[in-house]
Amino acid sequence: MKRTLVAGSLLLGSIALGMLGVFAGGPSDVESARRGLVGAPDEWASRAVWACDQRKLVIVEGVRPDERIPPDKAQQVADVLMDLMRFCNEEITVRIGMNQMMTVAANGRVYENYVPGGPLPIVKASFGEPTPRELSIWKAELDKLVAEGDRLFHSDEIGGNGVACAMCHPNASNTHPETYPKFQTQLKKVALLRDMVNWCILNPLEGKELPPDDPRMQALEAYILAQRSGKPLDVGKH
Numbered sequence: 489m490k491r492t493l494v495a496g497s498l499l500l501g502s503i504a505l506g507m508l509g510v511f512a513g514g515p516s517d518v519e520s521a522r523r524g525l526v527g528a529p530d531e532w533a534s535r536a537v538w539a540c541d542q543r544k545l546v547i548v549e550g551v552r553p554d555e556r557i558p559p560d561k562a563q564q565v566a567d568v569l570m571d572l573m574r575f576c577n578e579e580i581t582v583r584i585g586m587n588q589m590m591t592v593a594a595n596g597r598v599y600e601n602y603v604p605g606g607p608l609p610i611v612k613a614s615f616g617e618p619t620p621r622e623l624s625i626w627k628a629e630l631d632k633l634v635a636e637g638d639r640l641f642h643s644d645e646i647g648g649n650g651v652a653c654a655m656c657h658p659n660a661s662n663t664h665p666e667t668y669p670k671f672q673t674q675l676k677k678v679a680l681l682r683d684m685v686n687w688c689i690l691n692p693l694e695g696k697e698l699p700p701d702d703p704r705m706q707a708l709e710a711y712i713l714a715q716r717s718g719k720p721l722d723v724g725k726h
């Protein structure tokens with residue numbers, strides 16, 4: 489969904505560029521729109537890599553879309569993406585050409601010969617301290633999740649037989665979240681905290697396992713971890 493939105497705005501960007509004469513052909517699809525953004529010939533194979541914010545895109549010429557990027561090129565892509573994260577909210581496309589030259593399209597303008605770390609005339613994100621307002625929003629959101637986990641941990645609705653987690657683990661005692669991942673003999677594998685949560689849901693509680701992205705699993709994990717806040721990680725401890 490988000491990707492579609494970004495692609496859509498890239499398309500709009502390329503239409504704008506087209507009017508400036510940078511983009512010669514008609515933007516018939518997203519891929520040609522991206523190519524148009526950085527003004528490279530259509531006939532070269534290229535592979536696109538998105539940053540995790542889905543707003544920064546690096547296009548590597550000379551690598552087919554179904555081909556793995558060779559290690560030194562892949563490192564170059566990672567370096568460029570990390571560099572571009574300085575410009576937090578901007579949509580930026582970089583094309584690494586066959587000749588190793590980098591072309592950047594940002595805010596509807598094209599810059600040739602870009603050097604990572606170098607200046608770009610766009611707004612740099614400030615990575616300063618969070619504001620008190622941000623901190624209070626973040627805390628309220630976290631508190632909400634932990635409170636829901638607290639409720640579930642003390643309720644019988646996770647299981648099928650009336651038993652609740654807190655009946656055996658008051659205040660999440662003996663859950664040792666800081667020791668995960670670790671090998672658990674009853675599962676015969678290295679387990680994550682959520683695997684043990686599910687093990688207890690299945691066994692004493694006679695409930696149904698929760699998938700990792702189930703909001704109830706996330707709330708239970710948040711509650712258990714919050715009870716051990718400040719405790720150092722001790723991965724694998726038995």
Ligand code: HEC
Nearest residue numbers: 646651652653655656662663664684685688689692693708
């Ligand atoms: C009938 C008592 C009982 C209930 C109810 C119960 N557990 Fe457990 N739980 C245990 C026991 C006993 C172990 C120890 C198993 C082991 O490590 O061999 C355990 C282990 C765990 C562990 C791993 C602890 C560690 O030291 O590694 C977690 C996490 C856990 N339970 C979470 C939960 C959650 C979440 C619930 C509710 C969904 C729950 N338990 C319900 C008895 C219970």
